[in-house]
Amino acid sequence: MxxxxxxxxxxxxxxxxxxxxxxxxxxxxxxxxxxxxxxxxxxxxxxxxxxxxxxxxxxxxSSMDELNIAALEKVTEGLTAQLLPPEDEPLVGQVRHAIHELFSFARAYPTPYIALVRRGPGVSTPGAYELVEKVRTDTIDAILARARAAPTPYLLLTVRSWIGLLEGTVLTWLTDRVEERALPRHELEDWLLGQLRAMVAATTEFDSGAADLARGLQ
Amino acid sequence: MxxxxxxxxxxxxxxxxxxxxxxxxxxxxxxxxxxxxxxxxxxxxxxxxxxxxxxxxxxxxSSMDELNIAALEKVTEGLTAQLLPPEDEPLVGQVRHAIHELFSFARAYPTPYIALVRRGPGVSTPGAYELVEKVRTDTIDAILARARAAPTPYLLLTVRSWIGLLEGTVLTWLTDRVEERALPRHELEDWLLGQLRAMVAATTEFDSGAADLARGLQ
Missing domain, CATH: 1.10.10 (Arc Repressor Mutant, subunit A)
Incomplete structure (x- = not known):
């Protein structure tokens, strides 16, 4: 038409x-x-x-920008809900679930995902960065709250760093898929959980509070 | 004047x-x-x-853009040289040195560092992204070569993820300093080395070649 x-x-x-x-x-x-x-x-x-x-x-x-931000709001609202499974599951299962859902999300919306994570062209939409930051912050807060771990500076730094690693890995997977040289998704999901465990464990030397999260991830 | x-x-x-x-x-x-x-x-x-x-x-x-890119070339050339110490030092010492130098570099050039790592406004300079990518790739190649570790997909993913974590941590430190709530730099330097060790160790489950780098980092 x-x-x-x-x-x-x-x-x-x-x-x-x-x-x-x-x-x-x-x-x-x-x-x-x-x-x-x-x-x-x-x-x-x-x-x-x-x-x-x-x-x-x-x-x-009034403009494509306004619709873009409304669509992005919808997507990020849905994503936050999608990332966080019911609390009655053990923490490891919840983290596995979040990793899995982020891969699914990236596959469903590849170009917005790439643009948002890379902050390349097309994410000039005002407010887009803040929306993505909110998903990050909400996810970090939920992980720490569910592990009953206090948000101390080193623990926040560790989980935030891991979120960056997760986003980057999904991005690499997504772009490598096009060239058919991506590592298998299920293996990457295991690897990502292993990285979080290792990172949190290494942080216990700097912040004894990290032990609460480390235990929850066993 | x-x-x-x-x-x-x-x-x-x-x-x-x-x-x-x-x-x-x-x-x-x-x-x-x-x-x-x-x-x-x-x-x-x-x-x-x-x-x-x-x-x-x-x-x-011919333009400020052209001078910007020339200046950036100068800076990144210097940075690559600065990050890589003489090869006769043990690998751990070399990695410590690289971490330390990145903090020093970020403090010397705070606004270009923030703009380049964040990819925010002002890095529209064509070619800037490629220059920064080259520093990353050269650093990763050097770390792996010096550890005599093969650049397998999981090892590359691990070291690349850690470089992202390093850049992000230095960025947080830099912006937190303004508000006088940054974690102590020397402690962060130790934490970053600990994270690399932990990440590489966790990767040995997925890629036996990672053991070469893990040994070099002990």
């Missing part, structure tokens, strides 16, 4: 509540993100994907 | 060879980098610092 056809009123969107319509435009954006470099997604793509008029697009979003 | 004064010929630069003059402009730029956010350094600042005319600046560099 061309943009002109949509604007000319060939499209008959079914009646939706304003909040539903907004969510629908966000869903169309997310679906496009999985198929196209996200900084190349235009309002014309969105209206074609959602089957609505261009005028309708601008009734909900 | 104002830019106009310089252009009007009030400044009498001493005679230099073209290569000396070029180096002198680069040195002036580097000196400014230590005192001012580097993306705010202008040709006017450089000519004032070097005591030359604006016309002379443009005889050597």
């Amino acid at each position: 061309t943009d002109t056809a949509a604007a000319a009123g060939d499209v008959k969107p079914r009646r939706m509540l304003p909040s539903e319509r907004r969510d629908d435009l966000i869903a169309a954006t997310l679906s496009l993100f999985g198929r196209k470099p996200h900084h190349k997604v235009t309002p014309a793509d969105i209206v074609a994907e959602a089957g609505v008029s261009r005028a309708l697009f601008y009734r909900y979003f | 104002t830019d106009t004064a310089a252009a009007a010929g009030d400044v009498k630069p001493r005679r230099m060879l073209p290569s000396e003059r070029r180096d002198d402009l680069i040195a002036a730029t580097l000196s400014l980098f230590g005192r001012k956010p580097h993306h705010k350094v202008t040709p006017a600042d450089i000519v004032a610092e070097a005591g030359v005319s604006r016309a002379l600046f443009y005889r050597y560099f």
Whole structure:
């Protein structure tokens, strides 16, 4: 469908509540993100994907930047929920789950993932960095709270460093997959858990509080 | 000195060879980098610092971007040399030295360091990313070669992840210093070596070749 056809009123969107319509435009954006470099997604793509008029697009979003940030909010909200499994599982299982979910997320949204982690072009969207930082902070807080470990400076530094290592490894895996030279995902997931255990254990020499998390990871 | 004064010929630069003059402009730029956010350094600042005319600046560099990249080349060349101590020292000593030198470098050039590691604004300079990547790759290659360890995928992933952790830790230290809440540098240097040891040791389960590096780090 061309943009002109949509604007000319060939499209008959079914009646939706304003909040539903907004969510629908966000869903169309997310679906496009999985198929196209996200900084190349235009309002014309969105209206074609959602089957609505261009005028309708601008009734909900003043610009592509505004829609981008709304889509990113949706994605990062979902990601935080996805990363944290029910608390009744042992901590190791929870961490394994979080690692697994981040790989799945990166595969579902490769171009936004790459752009956000690399902070390359296309993440000029104001507020994007803050949203990603919030996922990081929430994840770190949850890991420490669930291990009943105090957020001392060395423990925070260790877990934060490991989050960086996790993001970087998933990024490498994602880009290596294209060239069919990625290490096997399930092996990388084990390796990542092993790295966290080793890093936390090494930190106990600097911060006795790290022992609480080290125990939880056994 | 104002830019106009310089252009009007009030400044009498001493005679230099073209290569000396070029180096002198680069040195002036580097000196400014230590005192001012580097993306705010202008040709006017450089000519004032070097005591030359604006016309002379443009005889050597067509734009601030070109001078930026020349300065960055100078800095990263120096850094690679600085990070790698003589080979006759034991490997642990060499790694300690590299950690120590990166802290010193970051303190000497805080704003370029922050911008390069964060990939924030001001590193739009084309080629800057490649230069920093080259420092990383050269350092990783040197560590593995000196440990006589083969660059297998897991070992590369481990050392590369640790380099990321090192860069991030120095960045945190640098920004925390401003608020006087940084962890002590010498303690962080020990912590970083401990993290590398622990990470490499954990990798031996996935790649027996990692044992060569693990031994070298004892």
